[in-house]
Amino acid sequence: MGLTASNLSKTFEMxxxxxxxxxxxxxxxxxxxxxxxxxxxxxGKSTLLHCLGTLTPPSSGTIEIEGRNPFLLEExxxxxxxxxxxxxxxxDHHLLPQYSVLENVMLPALAFPSKGQGLEGRARKLLETxxxxxxxxxxxxxxxxxxxxxxxxxxALINSPQLLLCDEPTxxxxxxxxxxIADLLxxxxxxxxxxLIVVTHSQELAxxxxxxxxxxxxxxxxxx
Numbered sequence: 001m002g003l004t005a006s007n008l009s010k011t012f013e014m015x016x017x018x019x020x021x022x023x024x025x026x027x028x029x030x031x032x033x034x035x036x037x038x039x040x041x042x043x044g045k046s047t048l049l050h051c052l053g054t055l056t057p058p059s060s061g062t063i064e065i066e067g068r069n070p071f072l073l074e075e076x077x078x079x080x081x082x083x084x085x086x087x088x089x090x091x092d093h094h095l096l097p098q099y100s101v102l103e104n105v106m107l108p109a110l111a112f113p114s115k116g117q118g119l120e121g122r123a124r125k126l127l128e129t130x131x132x133x134x135x136x137x138x139x140x141x142x143x144x145x146x147x148x149x150x151x152x153x154x155x156a157l158i159n160s161p162q163l164l165l166c167d168e169p170t171x172x173x174x175x176x177x178x179x180x181i182a183d184l185l186x187x188x189x190x191x192x193x194x195x196l197i198v199v200t201h202s203q204e205l206a207x208x209x210x211x212x213x214x215x216x217x218x219x220x221x222x223x224x
Contacts, residue, residue: 002028002029003028003029003052003064003065003195004027004028004063005025005052005061006061006064007024007025007026008022008048008058008060008062008063009022009023009024009059009061010047010048010051011059020218021047021218022047022058022215022218023219024061024219025048025061025219025220026061026220029195029197030195031162031193031194032193032194033195033210033211034195034196034209034210035195035196035198035211035213036197036198036199036200036206036208036209036211036212036213037049037199037200037212038199038200038201038203038206038212038214039215039216043216043218045167046199048199049167049199052197053163053165054070054086055082057071065085065163066085068081070082070085079111079112083111083159084112084159084161085162085163086162086164087156087159087164088156088165088167089149089153089169089185090167090168090169091167091168091172093140093148093149093151095148095151095155097139097140099139100136101127101132101135101143102120104140104151104155105126105151105154105158106119107155108155108156108158119158123154126154126157127151127154129154129191130150130151130154130188131150132151145173145174145177146181149170149172149177150184153169153184153185153188160192160194161194162194162195163195163197164185164189164192164195164197165197166185166197166198166199168200168201169198169200170182170200170202171201178205
């Protein structure tokens with residue numbers, strides 16, 4: 001099982017104008033593979049990630065994750081599928097300020113409860129792995145930028161997703177923290193054996209991936 005994108009296109013209607021953001025994109029990733037996607041701003045990188053993450057449907061073409069086309073599911077089923085199968089890490093951590101670090105990491109698993117008594121234990125283990133076991137009860141405002149992004153990585157993994165999508169995960173960090181987050185993503189990707197896709201402007205980060213695609217004018221090019 002893996003991820004397959006077939007002839008994926010995305011068009012936005014802007015008044016009387018049609019803007020074609022993605023054009024006929026096709027690729028396949030197997031479980032355990034890692035892919036970097038680069039390209040200039042406005043090239044469609046984030047749009048592709050949102051399609052792959054089932055946040056927005058393609059205008060044409062298909063996506064299969066673990067042998068299923070998620071866009072054939074009813075809305076509630078799709079929300080559950082996304083919650084269970086896809087993990088997201090964005091450029092901004094999006095931690096909720098009123099909750100502790102531990103509570104923030106647990107939140108995705110509470111949307112569709114299934115882990116029972118093991119949930120808090122997994123959250124604590126993930127936070128230990130990302131080096132935040134001493135910050136469990138802290139609010140996000142008390143964390144550094146690098147710590148908040150590490151918490152966001154732990155949160156993305158709480159449901160053991162098959163697909164981990166990262167949109168500029170090091171974009172707001174200094175060089176040292178960016179390197180730490182990159183190392184952490186690779187370490188956890190290997191441990192979890194998920195599919196990892198990272199959208200980045202950083203060529204240094206992209207060159208660490210075994211597979212590297214670039215988007216230019218809505219089309220995908222293999223840079224490996």
